[in-house]
Amino acid sequence: AQSVTQLGSHVSVSEGALVLLRCNYSSSVPPYLFWYVQYPNQGLQLLLKYTSAATLVKGINGFEAEFKKSETSFHLTKPSAHMSDAAEYFCAVTPITGGGNKLTFGTGTQLKVEL
Amino acid sequence: DTEVTQTPKHLVMGMTNKKSLKCEQHMGHRAMYWYKQKAKKPPELMFVYSYEKLSINESVPSRFSPECPNSSLLNLHLHALQPEDSALYLCASSQDRTGVRQPQHFGDGTRLSIL
Numbered sequence: 710a711q712s713v714t715q716l717g718s719h720v721s722v723s724e725g726a727l728v729l730l731r732c733n734y735s736s737s738v739p740p741y742l743f744w745y746v747q748y749p750n751q752g753l754q755l756l757l758k759y760t761s762a763a764t765l766v767k768g769i770n771g772f773e774a775e776f777k778k779s780e781t782s783f784h785l786t787k788p789s790a791h792m793s794d795a796a797e798y799f800c801a802v803t804p805i806t807g808g809g810n811k812l813t814f815g816t817g818t819q820l821k822v823e824l
Numbered sequence: 825d826t827e828v829t830q831t832p833k834h835l836v837m838g839m840t841n842k843k844s845l846k847c848e849q850h851m852g853h854r855a856m857y858w859y860k861q862k863a864k865k866p867p868e869l870m871f872v873y874s875y876e877k878l879s880i881n882e883s884v885p886s887r888f889s890p891e892c893p894n895s896s897l898l899n900l901h902l903h904a905l906q907p908e909d910s911a912l913y914l915c916a917s918s919q920d921r922t923g924v925r926q927p928q929h930f931g932d933g934t935r936l937s938i939l
Contacts, residue, residue, distance in 0.1 A: 741925045752828070752914055752930035753867070760925060799866055803925055810855060810918060810925055811880065814866035 711736045713783075713800045715815035723823050728772075728787040730818050732800035735781065740802045742783045743812070744774055747797040756798075759783060761805070770794070795822045827851050828931035830915050836937045839905060845934045847898040847915030855920035856898040857928060858890060861912040873898060874920050902936075910938045 716731040734740060741760050745753040757768025764776040774785045783800065800815040828849045837843050847856065855874050859867035872880035873892040887909075889901040898915055912933040919926040 743927055745930075750932075750935075752830075752932040753916075755927050755929065758927050805925060810920070810928070811869055811872070812867075812928060817864075817866050 711740055711802045711804055711813055713742075713802045713813065713815040715798075715800050715818050717818055718816065719819045719821065721821040721823060722790045724792055725789050728785070728790045728794065728820065730785040730798050730800075730820065732774075732783045732785065732815060733781050734783060734800075734802050736802065736804070738805065739776075739778055740804050742774075742776065743801045743803075744768065744772070744783075744785050745799045745801060745814075746770075747799065747817075749796075753799065756785070790820075790822045792822050792824075795820055828915055828917055828929055830913075830931035830934050832934055833932070834935050834937075836939060837902070837905065838939050839907075841905075842901070842903045844902065845900040845913055845915075845936075847900075847917075847931060848896055849917040849929070850896055851917065851929065852895075853917035853919055853929070854895060855918045855926075856892060857916040857918075858898070858900055859914040859916065859930075861914055861933070863911075867914055871900075905936075905938045907938050910936055912936075 712735045714733045743758045744756040757766045759776045767773045801812045831846045858870040861867040870884045871890045876892045891899040914933045915931045916928040918928045
């Protein structure tokens, strides 16, 4: 079964600092990978997706992620944090074929941005 | 604004009540999903509909009954719920093309409280 591990349930950065949220996947075949963000009292919003095209994926709000097969990683980064980035971030995986497009989520990382 | 609309936003019900959650999308998506999300946890898949047919039921108790009347609408009928069913219920939709995984788009959810 496929899974993702998000290292660090809470990450705190200063405004203007680099954001790095870690995600490692477990799969014998590289899957499709997604990052979602959830603001308080809202649903999940898709930030970006990896679907086996370019390994460096650019998303919304200045976020990007790089797929590294050798490290089984798909870490999310943003060069300069903004207060509005404070939210819960979920990494998710789905198999390329089969499985009915089931998303398996990581446990989430709460990002705090401080002045 | 999300493209997946869920009503109501909040629902409080007793354990003997019958209520329904509604989800609507007009993106032409043919796959629709129900998730349950407890506080500080990732969403957990409950049901998947593909072309208005139930394709996945993640062993959800029968007190939850999904319905997909047409390609734009997804309902979740609730009856005799337990206090532990209190959670945020999220609906999502995606295109459903064989061999191509499409990202899921989420609504803002219905926050359900069981008295």
